[in-house]
Amino acid sequence: MTATLGARPAPGRGRARARHRLAVLGFMAPAIIGFVLFFGYPLVATVIFSFTKYDLINAPEFTGLDNYLFMFKDPLFTKAIQNTLWFVAVLTIARTVFALGVASVIARLKSGVGLIRTLCYLPSLAPPVAATLVFFMVLRPNGGPFATVLGWFGLDSPLWFSDPMWAKPGITAIMLWISGDLMIIILAAILDVPQEQYEAAELDGAGPIRRWWHVTLPTISPVLLFGIVNSVILALQLFTQAVVAGSAGSGSADSTGSTKYLGFPDNSTLTFPVYLYTQGFRYFDMGYAAAMATVLFIISFGVTIVLVQRMRKGSAAEEGGPGA
């Protein structure tokens, strides 16, 4: 990383130094206030709320560890954890492998790169609500295009968002369709692999597949690790697609008031954030929601640490400059 050398006021010149400090403070002031108001305070408050019973109307009432102990007795909490773990495992692997595969193909194209890259990337810009409805329409079992095409081959379509077995794979399909951003990042990394490394491998008699395995993959592995961490975070936060698929699947599609669709079918799309939202903002059990938020915070904090350490390692390696 270049240009980390910043301007430093000449030592001993008190006035310039004070002015420099004032400038930094001025530039950072909105960010500092914003961070305290929208992250610092709510993080502390979440932990405090998590030890209380609070319904937004009556004053919070201290209940000790009750909210945390209740988690162990709450079957829906267990279900939500299982669902989110399912997505963390399946979505992370599927998304990284899929994005790597598509990027590897695009990297080998000689013509039409721009068009195909655009086609692969565009869906990731669509509103997640729209993307979910697109798949809901395309995959609908009665008369949907996917079912129709399967019908030509005499195959039956799964029930997708109406079947507890298939709802999560359906959401995974949506997430793969909108994984264009990761593809573009991996593609950039592949195109950055120095050409000489391929030529050296070719001289050693390595074919395209062995070159991909022995040259491309190891070189872009930091980016792949980023893709994995990024996908884990995405899976932990999975909310919109789950809510919209659940509501469209149940046929009630009512974003206000009703709670019956959340998690439809059979709580198979009840992810951790969806359950947190349900408890906090549908049942107004803010204390329990805050306890769940605390758990979610601890998990995402751990994931973030992994990412930050990787970044540090990455920039250290870059400065060492292994031929790149």
Next chain:
Amino acid sequence: MTATLAKPPLDVPAEPELPKKPRDVRGILNWVATHAIGLALGLMFATPVLFVFLTAVMSDDQAFTSNLWPTEWHWENFVEVFDKAPLFQYLFNSLTYSLLATAGMLLSSIPAAYALAKLRWRGRNVAFLLVIGAMMLPPQVVAVPLYDTWSSLGLTGTLLPLIAPYFLFDAFSIFLLRQFMLTIPQSYVDAARVDGCSEFQTLVRIIVPMAKPGIAATALFCFLFTWNDYFGPLLYTGEVKEQWTLSLALATFKGMHIVQWNSAMAVTFLTMIPAIILFIFAQKSFVKGITFTGVKG
């Protein structure tokens, strides 16, 4: 720039190489196979949108059938959906949210990114780590106390709780702008200082003009993110229909306002158009950005 972390996704002007002449039959077969797979992939990504479009122009009756191709083209479906739901109201709300948030983000994030990228001060690294931490935090973690506060201020049911934070702090934009500003050579900043520019003048006269492509890209991402946001509007305006954004309203169309598939898909298609238009715009602004700074760090 090492940071592979959330590199702006458009960061690849993958220069199409000149088509090499395949050397032999195997080379030709290889070429054909690769391009067939590439084309199939492109089609795979495009097909769902194609089906959405084809369904949107079908007649009410045909949209219920398993026909893939419309027998008659009902272009008026795109107009009629505006009678079935107050789309202009939702569009106005979406634009209010996205435009004000983007404007606020530019005011608050550009100075912060400059301080993080180009000024040297104690605590800078810690501050940058906090920005990354905030960027990674699921929005649900801080939702309870924030909702509590906005509700006690009587401001839930409006878009203000969504817009206001952007005027102070937006972690992703600060991060992205900082990465862009790191690519501006320090010599420009030093030269400005030698010429007697204050930090503020350096920011306004040197950094902002040079970082324009990066600022444009960040603004586009911010606009798209708020345009696509579902959790925020659901949390704060879910009960107040007049305040719904397009994204939030779209989630209820299939059940509430509109029963027919053709109308639901017409609205779905309409909400995706801004993304498509902005993409064309963003691609240009980004390529410009790279040629302008000419530094890849």
